[in-house]
Amino acid sequence: MKPWSGVIMLEARGLSYRYQANQWLFKDVHLTVQRGEIVGLKGPSGTGKTTLGKLIAGYLSPIEGMILLDGKRHIPDGFNPIQMVLQHPEKAINPQWRMSRIFTEVHSINEELLLSLGFKNEWLERSPAELSGGELQRFCLARALGKQTQFLIADEMTTMLDAVTQAGIWHTVLDLVKNKNLGVLAISHDPHLLNQISTRIIDFSSLIRK
């Protein structure tokens, strides 16, 4: 993947979503993320930040609005270049699987990434219950950051982790942003973290209309 090749812009246009009838969580949300930048999205809990992330990553379909890549409507089919990493890694991994099977699910593994995330061989033979949250989250990140991944939605990706692990993981992601032009939407309610990593910060409450 050469720098600035392929899609350069991710756009969410007029997204609206509700879980219950007549009770909009948010309406008409606009958001753009360029490749090579980290957009911080901050806001209090329970306002719909994660839901917005899930809409952009294609886990949910918006009730109104659409996701565009370079101005073209993006409907996920096959590998989605927009990948999401969730807050709870233990829910993002099949509890029956050995860790090595995680990598049979993706078709390209970024070996350098594994090295820079500090993977250990013995982790691969364990079951998810035998690894810590930080170790699991590294699997989730490595799984999401395949060679075709162009945008990463990091939803409270490191909230559960200790400061050292948190710094290590973000360091790796920042490297990817610099060297591979990854675009990142970092969702968090921690303003200090966002101040450290983001190119620009958006306040979620300024985006939403109900």
Next chain:
Amino acid sequence: MNRELVITRKKWSLRKQTLALILLSVIILFIMVTSGFFVDAKKLDVHLENRNIAPSLSNLFGTDWLGRDMLARTLKGLTLSFSVGILAAFSSTVIAVFLSFLASLNQLLDRMVTWCIDLFLSLPHIVTLLLIAFAFGGGMKAVVIGLALTHWPSLTRVLRAELLQIKNTPYIQISRSLGKSSWWIAIHHYLPLLAPQIIVGFILMFPHAILHEATITFLGFGLSPEEPAIGIILSESMKYLSTGMWWLAFFPGLSLLVMISIFDLLGQNVRKFVSPYQFKSWQV
């Protein structure tokens, strides 16, 4: 005072006990089923000189009005019931797995499958079974088809609910966004996660299928009279019960009951073994 601290020591842990019960029931069932193959064919023949003998050492279960050894007939009957049961339970499980996967595809299919489940559960089991077996003209084939087509609803309901839950877990959504097809997800995620439910459901369906086979055979809509099924033995013996030949119905019925209870025991313990936490919550 310190009542919590008093720990009664058991010789075996619950896990070992469960495993032992599973092994024991498998062994007993295996003996019950295979012994039917080693029955001396001569004992099934008519021996008019030995007819109507009450249970004794030479004829443990007695003999019937034609002098046939009831132990031999019962064992043959159990083997037959077992094979009918295994065929029917297997087909029913296949139907249940298929329908629950179908229901997981989209909301319309889900509604249709749920409707079918409700429809079949709202009809009395035995009536549907009689209708289907009758429509297929009786005999072994009709009984197996009838049993297979009537025993899937409750398992389908369990599997459908379980799938609904699995379907919405993050790792399935991630798998989808990594470009995996529904088929790949079904094989690699859904099936292994559902396996315990499927196996337990299969084993617990067995006693039902066997009992229903015996019931419709007893009512005369099932297996043909030449076959020594338990249902046939029981319905024939009805005519002789009033003359005091209690052993004709007592021992075959008891054997059927024992076989079914052991199957149930096996199913319960396999369930306890594969999902101990769930079992704990069921007990509360």
